[in-house]
Amino acid sequence: MTGGRRSAGVTFAARLTFADIHHHYGARHVLKGVSLTAEPGEVLCLLGPSGSGKTTLLRIAAGIERQSSGRLVLNDREISGDEADLPPEQRGIGLMFQDFALFPHLTIVDNVRFGLTQLSRRAGREEAMVALDRVGLAHHGMSYPHLLSGGEQQRVALARALAPRPGVLLMDEPFSGLDSRLKDSVRAQTLAILREARATAIVVTHDAEEAMRMGDRIALLGGGELIQTGTAEDLYHRPANLFAAAFFSELNVFQARVAGAVAVTPLGPVAVPQFGDGTLVDVAIRHSGVHIRNDDQGLPARIVARRFLGVEEHMTLAIAEGDNKVQARVRAGQVAPGQREVSLELSDKDILVFESSAQTS
Numbered sequence: 143m144t145g146g147r148r149s150a151g152v153t154f155a156a157r158l159t160f161a162d163i164h165h166h167y168g169a170r171h172v173l174k175g176v177s178l179t180a181e182p183g184e185v186l187c188l189l190g191p192s193g194s195g196k197t198t199l200l201r202i203a204a205g206i207e208r209q210s211s212g213r214l215v216l217n218d219r220e221i222s223g224d225e226a227d228l229p230p231e232q233r234g235i236g237l238m239f240q241d242f243a244l245f246p247h248l249t250i251v252d253n254v255r256f257g258l259t260q261l262s263r264r265a266g267r268e269e270a271m272v273a274l275d276r277v278g279l280a281h282h283g284m285s286y287p288h289l290l291s292g293g294e295q296q297r298v299a300l301a302r303a304l305a306p307r308p309g310v311l312l313m314d315e316p317f318s319g320l321d322s323r324l325k326d327s328v329r330a331q332t333l334a335i336l337r338e339a340r341a342t343a344i345v346v347t348h349d350a351e352e353a354m355r356m357g358d359r360i361a362l363l364g365g366g367e368l369i370q371t372g373t374a375e376d377l378y379h380r381p382a383n384l385f386a387a388a389f390f391s392e393l394n395v396f397q398a399r400v401a402g403a404v405a406v407t408p409l410g411p412v413a414v415p416q417f418g419d420g421t422l423v424d425v426a427i428r429h430s431g432v433h434i435r436n437d438d439q440g441l442p443a444r445i446v447a448r449r450f451l452g453v454e455e456h457m458t459l460a461i462a463e464g465d466n467k468v469q470a471r472v473r474a475g476q477v478a479p480g481q482r483e484v485s486l487e488l489s490d491k492d493i494l495v496f497e498s499s500a501q502t503s
C-alpha cells in the first residue's frame with residue numbers, strides 16, 4: 143500500500159444509475175419506474191414515508207433483490223439488467239444495514255475484517271485497522287462491541303462497510319438505532335468520514351430534516367415513484383407537489399377554485415396568475431408563515447389552543463369569519479399569556495399553490 147495513514151482507505155467514488163426500475167412483490171407494484179443517478183462522491187439521501195420503496199431500491203442496488211425490470215449501471219458498466227446480473231460481492235457496492243449489528247464474540251478489528259474475505263488474514267487486519275483509524279477508533283481494535291457506546295458501534299459498522307473501499311456505499315436508516323442526543327453528533331461524524339473517504343453514498347431516511355442535514359441532494363420517493371430530486375433548497379422552496387411540500391413543512395391546506403387569477407382562502411385571497419379560471423387548487427400555507435401582527439390591521443382571529451415549544455409556540459387559531467381553524471408557529475413570548483384576540487398576516491414566501499389532485503367539479 144502506498145501513502146500514509148491519513149490518505150489511506152480512500153475509495154474510488156463511482157456513479158450509480160438506476161434506469162427505469164420497476165419492482166413487484168407478488169401483485170404489488172412497489173417501484174414504478176424509478177430513474178435516478180448518484181454522482182461520484184456525493185451523498186444522496188433517499189427520502190420517503192414508510193412503504194415508499196426506499197429499502198427495496200437499496201436491496202436491488204446491492205443485488206440482494208432482483209428488480210422486475212430496469213437496469214443498474216455502475217460508471218459505464220451494466221451490473222444488472224438484460225446484459226448482466228452481477229452477484230452482490232462483485233458489484234463494488236457496500237451496504238450498511240439499519241441495525242448495524244456487530245458480531246459480539248469478535249473483536250472490533252475482526253468485525254471490520256469480516257468484509258475483507260478476499261485478503262489474507264494479515265492484510266485483512268491491516269486494512270481493517272486503516273478503516274478503524276479513519277473513524278477514529280483504531281485504539282479500540284482489540285476491544286469487543288459491548289464495551290463501546292452506541293455511537294462508537296455505529297462508527298465500527300461504518301468502518302466495516304468502508305473497509306472493502308466500495309465505489310458506492312448504501313446506508314439504510316443508519317442512525318435510527320441511536321438515541322436522539324447521540325444522533326446529531328454521529329451524523330456529523332459520519333458525514334465527515336464519508337467526505338474524507340470520498341465515497342459515493344446513498345442514505346435512506348424517512349426524516350426530511352436528516353435528509354437536509356446530510357444530503358448534497360435529496361431524492362423524494364412516494365408510493366414507489368420518484369417525486370422530486372434536488373437540493374434541500376429546491377425541495378423546500380420549490381416542491382413539485384403537495385406531497386413534497388408536506389414532507390418538508392407543516393402546512394395549512396385549503397382547496398379553492400381560481401377566479402380572476404385569485405384563489406380565495408379563509409386567510410384571504412391569494413394571487414395565482416399561473417392558473418386559469420376554474421382550476422381547482424390546493425393552497426398550502428406553512429404554519430411558520432402565519433404571523434401575529436402587533437396591531438389590529440390584519441385578519442382577526444382567536445387563539446383556541448397554544449403550546450410552548452421553547453423558541454416557538456404552536457397555536458391553533460379560529461378565524462373570526464366562518465368556522466375555519468389554522469395552525470401557526472409564532473415566536474414564544476410574542477403574545478401575552480392571557481391574550482385571546484389577535485390579528486394575523488401571511489408571508490408570501492410561505493404560500494405554495496398546486497393544482498389539486500382531487501379534481502372534483
Ligand SMILES: Nc1ncnc2c1ncn2[C@@H]1O[C@H](COP(=O)(O)OP(=O)(O)OP(=O)(O)O)[C@@H](O)[C@H]1O
Pocket residue numbers: 167170172190191192193194195196197198199348
Ligand atoms: N419481501 C417482501 N414481500 C412483500 N412485500 C414487501 C417485501 N418487502 C417490502 N414489501 C412491501 O414493499 C413496499 C415497499 O417497502 P420498502 O421496505 O422498500 O419501503 P420503505 O420505504 O423502505 O419503508 P420503511 O421506511 O418502512 O422501511 C411496502 O409496501 C412493503 O410492505
